[in-house]
Amino acid sequence: EIFADQNDMIAKLSKDQVIRAKLDAETLSITIYNSTEKSHTNVDGSFMWSQLYLETLLRMPQRPFAKDELVQICRQHYHGNESELIKLENFHQTYTPNDAVKWYTKDCFIYRSLNKALRVQDIDLLFAFGFMILDIFNQLKLENNRFHYTTGETIIRCYRGQAIAKEELNQVKSNIGHFISMNSFLSTTQDRTVALIFAPTSNEIYEKVLFEIQVDMNLMQTMPFADVAHLSYFDQEKEILFMCGAIFQIKNVINNETEGLWIVQLALCSETSNELKDLFDYQKQRMADTTDLISIGKLLREMGKFDKAKRYYQRFLCELSSNDPNISVCYYGLGVVHDREDNYDEALHYFKKALDFQLTVLFLNDSVFIGKIYGSSGIVYYHKHEYDLALEHFEKSLNILLRTIGQDHGDTALIYTNIGRTYQAQKSYDLALENQSKALAIRLKVLPPDHPRLARSYLFIGDVYGDKQEFQLSLINYKKALKIQQKSLPENYIAIGITFHRIGRMSTNAREYQSALESYILNFILSN
Structure with missing residues (x-):
């Protein structure tokens, strides 16, 4: 490019430097789902959990002081960095949901901190950024609708120049035909030449890669994407931003020796087209009865992140009014976590608090939730080797569940499982098999074929x-x-x-x- 004015050249170089730094900060984090790979090295579970966590963040209602909490975290992180602190104060005073994409594309703490949190799955920081992730999602969704009406094309192609680790590239090459999820926001351009300019040179660790992404504009139920050039802090032509969690199919990987790079050909996928759909749908259904911090606590519990789960349950307890039904849900969640950490007396303490709240504050005595509390208390007694008490609590739970939700339900199956385990501990093996077989029969009816409970x-x-x-x-x-x-x-x-x-x-x-x-x-x- 030839410049007639030196100031124009300096401005262009400065802008390019900022964009290059931004691309460096946007190192991709990917997970792959290969439905045919059964080795211990597959990443299918990571694929599922990253999708579920994002779904939970997007589903949570907005908290009134969310922005203040994020600003406080960033103030601590950028302490002593006056340049970033000035930008942070500006963000605190002026940010609105309509500015989400603009702030994300600005050369400041937002894209660095947010994309890093997405890449490494920093759950605490992602929770703090939850309101902004939702704002970007909503803005992209709105712009996506406009994009469909204005583009005039049924197929578009986007490009992204990127350095990725050789090991990661090998993983992509070995999964052609399968699915890849981008764990961070994916900034692309419709101009292949621009993408190549910012593709770093290969070295002994990283390979130079050009992602070529085909997008069918008629595809339904995808993570939103849009032309954000008019929203971006840097007015880049033909800039297409994909929402984090977007799922693509790996079509091909080509070694382009002429240009000295690898070309990874991807196609955007509908959320209904990947083979984990049934499992996602079931997990979302399980998460659908709770909101806000309880959702996060429950998901963290399922992921085995017990310390963080406890912290979120305790945090939510502090935000609830004295007669809020969610109090007993938090007590129950804390009881489950303590049981899994082998803190049995503490677990029974919280289960008792949950039961007492149901009986004395909400005046309930025959609900599904009470059945679950009895069942979970039975599990603790089982762990304490008090098998008669365990069976007593399991029978109370089973009777309530059969009256309220019936035989063909996952919670009923869980009670049969635990009765079977208790009989096994008492060396009553035929009774153990009888109850475990009942549990399996129910789960085969009500669960997707790859669910962990099966x-x-x-x-x-x-x-x-x-x-x-x-x-x-x-x-x-x-x-x-x-x-x-x-x-x-x-x-x-x-x-x-x-x-x-x-x-x-x-x-x-x-x-x-x-x-x-x-x-x-x-x-x-x-x-x-």
Whole structure:
């Protein structure tokens, strides 16, 4: 480009430098869903949980002091950085939801902090940014509607120049035909030349990559995307911004030796087209009965992040009025977390508080929630080896649930599971199998085929067969459980390692020593 005026050249160079710094800060974080890969290295669970967490953030109602909380966090982070603090104060005083994209594209703390939080899944910081993520989502959704009416094209192509780690590129190459999710916002351009300008040079760690993204404008139910050039702080022509969590199919990966880069061809996908749809729908349904911090606490609990779950439950308790029904929900959640941390007396304490609140404040005595409290209390007594008390609480729970929600329900299945486990502990193996089989039959009816609770049913049935010295039947059920877990849980989830240990132990009992060794090695890898 030739400039007649030196000031124009300086302005252009300064602008390019800012954009380059912005692209550097937007290092991509991706997760891949491969429905056919069953090895312990797959990332399918991470794919699911990142989608669910984003869904939870987008669903939560706005909190009145959310912006103040974010500003306070950023003040601490940028303490001593006067330039950023000035921008932060300007943000605090002037930000409105209609400025969300503009602030995101500005050279300041927002895109650096937000994209980093998205990349590393910093749950606390993402929660603080929740209001802005929702504002960007809503703005992109509005602009997406306009974009559809004004573009006049049925297919558009977008480009993104990027350096990605060689290992990550290899993962993409080995998953052609499968799905990829962008964990951060994805800034692209419709100008291929512009994208190439900002594609960094390859080195021993990173490869130079050009993402070519095909977008079918008639596709429904996608994460929103839009031309944001008129909203951006830098008025870049043909800038298309995709919402974080957008899902693409990997069409091809080409080594372009002429340009010295790899071309990754992607196609934007509908949320209904990826093979985790049934599982997402079920998980969203499970999350739908709670809002705000309870949603976050429940999701963190499901993810095994117990300390953070407790913090959010306690935080929400401080925000509730004295007769709010959600108080007992928080007490229940705290009880579940303490039970999973083996703090049994503390767990019983919170379950009792939840039950007392239901009985004495809300004047309820025969609700599904009370049935769940009795059931969870029974689990704690089971963990304390007080099996008669456990069965007593499970029977109370089962009677309430059968009256209120009936036989074919996930909560009823859970009670049958726990009754079966208790009979197994008492060495009543036939009664144990009878109840575990009831639980499995219900779950096969009401759950999607790859749900983690189905895996648990197979594991418990495998445990009973192991105690009965029927090792091959045990292994069959363990392997069914493992197949489900590898599709539905994060790759480093502790439950997968425990399942490998179970398979190793049972293979040893069955004198299948090579299989046992392989399973123990995989358990060791996941445990370290």
